[in-house]
Amino acid sequence: MSRPEFDLIHWIRSQVRDREPVRVGIGDDAACLRPPADRDQLVAIDMLMEGVHFTFPDATPEQAGRKALAVNVSDIAAMAGEPTAAFVSVALPKHRGAQFARRVHTGVIELAEEFNIVIAGGDTNSWNGPLVISVTLTGHPVGPRSICRDGAKPGDWLFVTGKLGGSLPTRHHLTFTPRLAEAKKLARMVELHAMMDISDGLAADLDHILTASRVGALLVADQIPLTEWALASTDGSSPLQHGLSDGEDFELLFAVSPEEGERLLAQWPETTPITRVGEIVEAAGCRIRYPDGRIEPLSPIGWTHSLDAEGQ
Amino acid sequence: MSRPEFDLIHWIRSQVRDREPVRVGIGDDAACLRPPADRDQLVAIDMLMEGVHFTFPDATPEQAGRKALAVNVSDIAAMAGEPTAAFVSVALPKHRGAQFARRVHTGVIELAEEFNIVIAGGDTNSWNGPLVISVTLTGHPVGPRSICRDGAKPGDWLFVTGKLGGSLPTRHHLTFTPRLAEAKKLARMVELHAMMDISDGLAADLDHILTASRVGALLVADQIPLTEWALASTDGSSPLQHGLSDGEDFELLFAVSPEEGERLLAQWPETTPITRVGEIVEAAGCRIRYPDGRIEPLSPIGWTHSLDAEGQ
Numbered sequence: 001m002s003r004p005e006f007d008l009i010h011w012i013r014s015q016v017r018d019r020e021p022v023r024v025g026i027g028d029d030a031a032c033l034r035p036p037a038d039r040d041q042l043v044a045i046d047m048l049m050e051g052v053h054f055t056f057p058d059a060t061p062e063q064a065g066r067k068a069l070a071v072n073v074s075d076i077a078a079m080a081g082e083p084t085a086a087f088v089s090v091a092l093p094k095h096r097g098a099q100f101a102r103r104v105h106t107g108v109i110e111l112a113e114e115f116n117i118v119i120a121g122g123d124t125n126s127w128n129g130p131l132v133i134s135v136t137l138t139g140h141p142v143g144p145r146s147i148c149r150d151g152a153k154p155g156d157w158l159f160v161t162g163k164l165g166g167s168l169p170t171r172h173h174l175t176f177t178p179r180l181a182e183a184k185k186l187a188r189m190v191e192l193h194a195m196m197d198i199s200d201g202l203a204a205d206l207d208h209i210l211t212a213s214r215v216g217a218l219l220v221a222d223q224i225p226l227t228e229w230a231l232a233s234t235d236g237s238s239p240l241q242h243g244l245s246d247g248e249d250f251e252l253l254f255a256v257s258p259e260e261g262e263r264l265l266a267q268w269p270e271t272t273p274i275t276r277v278g279e280i281v282e283a284a285g286c287r288i289r290y291p292d293g294r295i296e297p298l299s300p301i302g303w304t305h306s307l308d309a310e311g312q
Numbered sequence: 313m314s315r316p317e318f319d320l321i322h323w324i325r326s327q328v329r330d331r332e333p334v335r336v337g338i339g340d341d342a343a344c345l346r347p348p349a350d351r352d353q354l355v356a357i358d359m360l361m362e363g364v365h366f367t368f369p370d371a372t373p374e375q376a377g378r379k380a381l382a383v384n385v386s387d388i389a390a391m392a393g394e395p396t397a398a399f400v401s402v403a404l405p406k407h408r409g410a411q412f413a414r415r416v417h418t419g420v421i422e423l424a425e426e427f428n429i430v431i432a433g434g435d436t437n438s439w440n441g442p443l444v445i446s447v448t449l450t451g452h453p454v455g456p457r458s459i460c461r462d463g464a465k466p467g468d469w470l471f472v473t474g475k476l477g478g479s480l481p482t483r484h485h486l487t488f489t490p491r492l493a494e495a496k497k498l499a500r501m502v503e504l505h506a507m508m509d510i511s512d513g514l515a516a517d518l519d520h521i522l523t524a525s526r527v528g529a530l531l532v533a534d535q536i537p538l539t540e541w542a543l544a545s546t547d548g549s550s551p552l553q554h555g556l557s558d559g560e561d562f563e564l565l566f567a568v569s570p571e572e573g574e575r576l577l578a579q580w581p582e583t584t585p586i587t588r589v590g591e592i593v594e595a596a597g598c599r600i601r602y603p604d605g606r607i608e609p610l611s612p613i614g615w616t617h618s619l620d621a622e623g624q
Contacts, residue, residue: 023352024460027524029390029508030356030451032458035347040335044342045448047401047435078341089359089446123359123446134401134435134446136357139342146344148336196341212339 005124008101015109016119021084031121033085035140042139042146044075050093050130054174061100063174064131065107071199072137073115073178074250078197080147080187083139083180086112088122091132101126104133115180142187147254152194152213156280157261161272162251164202165230165242172227173248182272183252190264195254201245202277205253206286207300213255219278219288219298244288245301255280317436320413327421328431333396343433345397347452354451354458356387362405362442366486373412375486376443377419383511384449385427385490386562390509392459392499393451395492398424400434403444413438416445427492454499459566464506464525468592469573473584474563476514477542477554484539485560494584495564502576507566513557514589517565518598519612525567531590531600531610556600557613567592 009026018025024032035041048054048068059067069086076083088108092101101124112119117137141147152158161182167173179197186192194213198205202224210217221240230242237245256264261276268274278288286298321338330337336344347353358380360366366376381398388395400420404413413436424431429449453459473494479485491509498504506525510517514536522529533552542554549557568576573588580586590600598610 024458028460029387030354030393030449030458032391032453032460033353033355035353037349041345041347041353042342043345043397043399043433043448043450045399045401045433045435045446047403047437047444047446049403049437049439049441049444051441052437052439075341079344081342085355087355087357087448089357091359091361091444121355121357123357125359125361125364127361127364129361129363129441129444132359132361132403132441132444132446134357134359134444136355136399136448137342138355141344146336146342148340148344 005126008098008124011102012105012119019118022118022120025120026122031087033120033138039140040146042076042079042081042141043136044072045134045136046071046075047132047134049132059174061103062107065104065133066111067174068133068135069108069111070176070178071250072135073180074197076137076139077178077180077183078195078252079141080143080183080192080195081139081141082184083115083117083137085118085120085138087120087136089134090124091129092124092126093131094126094128104131142184147187147192147195149194149196149209150212152209152215152255152280154215154280154282155258156193156255157258157276158217158253158255158278158280159261159274160198160202160225160251160253160277161274163225163227164198164249164251165227165239165246166233167246167248170227170229176250178250179252179272182270185270186254189267190256190260193255195252198249198251198253199247201247202253203244203286203298204300209253209255210286216281216283217278217286218281219286221288221290223275224277225273225275317438320410320436323414324417324431331430334430334432337432338434343399345432345450351452352458354388354391354393354453355448356384357446357448358383358387359444359446361444371486373415374419377416377445378423379486380445380447381420381423382488382490383562384447385492386509388449388451389490389492389495390507390564391453392455392495392504392507393453394496395427395429395449395451397430397432397450399432399448401446402436403441404436404438405443406438406440416443454496459499459504459507461506461508461521462524464521464527464567464592466527466592466594467570468505468567469570469588470529470565470567470590470592471573471586472510472514472537472563472565472589473586475537475539476510476561476563477539477551477558478545479558479560482539482541488562490562491564491584494582497582498566502568502572505567507564510561510563510565511559513559514565515556515598515610516612521565521567522596522598528593528595529590529598530593531598533600533602535587536589537585537587
């Protein structure tokens with residue numbers, strides 16, 4: 001570890017304060033946490049790379065850092081969890097200098113403050129390569145248990161939060177607010193059977209729930225909530241295709257019983273909309289019903305996480 | 313996420329089995345652990361980059377993966393902890409292909425098996441850049457509390473495990489066994505005042521303990537245990553300089569009371585040697601006593617983590 005890295009660590013320590021559940025924070029061989037007793041612990045981990053998950057100067061350094069934490073908050077939210085402590089590893093491009101490194105961490109720290117997350121550790125490195133940020137985020141379930149992907153049941157109603165499509169061209173992926181408040185509200189209002197966040201596109205991510213739960217689904221095409229960008233798109237893909245396949249929406253996709261679904265629609269108190277987009281069925285696979293009554297199979301092909309032209 | 317990445321995740325899942333403390337492992341938005349009740353939890357995180365912490369073909373892909381976990385095991389050991397669950401994020405160079413990715417993970421998985429660590433999650437990405445591996449490792453203290461860097465007291469004896477110097481040229485850094493057994497034995501035998509692992513060189517890392525504990529130290533030059541490579545070195549640096557400054561030894565450095573130190577020397581049961589290298593003093597700073605009686609200040613300058621010629 002070189003002098004500039006010690007300086008960066010010193011600066012990061014000056015920006016954050018240790019608090020529950022941290023007993024030993026930044027600056028020892030490992031962090032030491034005291035998790036709440038008798039609670040499961042959630043651990044999310046995501047690595048973001050320059051040129052794949054963000055590019056400069058399209059993103060600011062702060063936005064790159066913010067996104068690296070935000071995608072993990074979205075993962076903890078999708079488990080119906082409350083985030084607690086974040087650990088931030090970076091590979092910093094040497095040519096960008098110390099101010100750049102601070103700006104990346106400022107983006108992380110500001111979002112952490114917003115969600116009452118303590119930065120409890122990390123690892124700072126520099127190299128001649130592009131920026132890489134890997135964040136590990138711990139948390140615990142809001143309710144008695146976390147919500148996984150494997151509990152969807154035939155007859156369940158499928159919902160999504162917000163609107164889908166165009167996250168990359170609208171730069172939503174750099175500025176989105178993880179649906180933590182919505183996930184916590186859902187966990188308290190209803191019995192969630194399955195939940196995840198939509199990062200690879202609705203069609204691809206729904207397939208994960210269907211596979212894990214060993215069920216199928218029928219989506220209703222004209223009920224899928226689309227962003228204004230998707231509705232106005234003129235790039236050759238239909239608005240619906242954008243809503244089904246665009247990546248990085250970071251909205252919640254969840255399944256509840258019809259009774260709970262009705263109650264949700266009647267009583268949902270948040271400003272973020274929730275929309276019923278279909279239902280779980282017994283027969284494997286995903287199908288979609290169009291306004292003219294046609295029902296067609298839906299391929300789980302979604303977005304591949306790459307901003308470069310080549311794709312992955 | 314693309315098809316090859318799903319294939320890799322599927323393969324990783326087939327190689328590991330969920331076990332305590334994992335309730336939900338690889339394949340959901342986040343992992344869910346049930347940590348032991350009323351125990352602190354340790355979290356270590358380290359990011360390793362191709363060209364900085366390993367190079368190809370000098371290292372095999374398995375060695376790169378193994379090292380990424382080993383450095384974290386060393387960190388948990390240095391807290392007097394027992395590792396439990398690992399989370400592995402990778403940025404895989406596209407041109408190296410799927411077999412390379414499996415070999416990297418094989419290195420991680422084999423060391424995990426050796427130390428009874430469960431791989432509980434991760435994030436796989438590919439790009440056109442070099443290999444990056446970030447591992448997060450959880451654990452818990454072996455004894456009632458973890459051992460930090462801030463508890464060294466004037467009069468304490470300073471010890472190191474093993475021998476120091478030449479980890480990079482001898483490729484020890486790619487094959488070392490983290491001193492977990494030794495750390496656990498120490499934690500059970502004596503009251504450790506401070507402990508850390510030596511990754512930046514004895515002089516640099518001792519400085520961390522001295523700063524955190526607000527004390528100084530006097531090292532005894534001819535008691536510092538040197539590797540055969542350091543003793544035989546003919547590269548212009550003295551054997552002692554190698555022992556004080558070479559990086560990536562991954563040995564333990566710890567402080568205990570003189571009474572405990574004497575008992576350790578008399579009763580130490582492990583084959584890995586432990587050596588008394590000096591003592592803690594009240595006056596700040598580190599000094600070193602040479603065989604001729606001279607006492608000189610020792611600068612905390614150690615190795616910078618870079619295998620490239622430029623350094624950091």
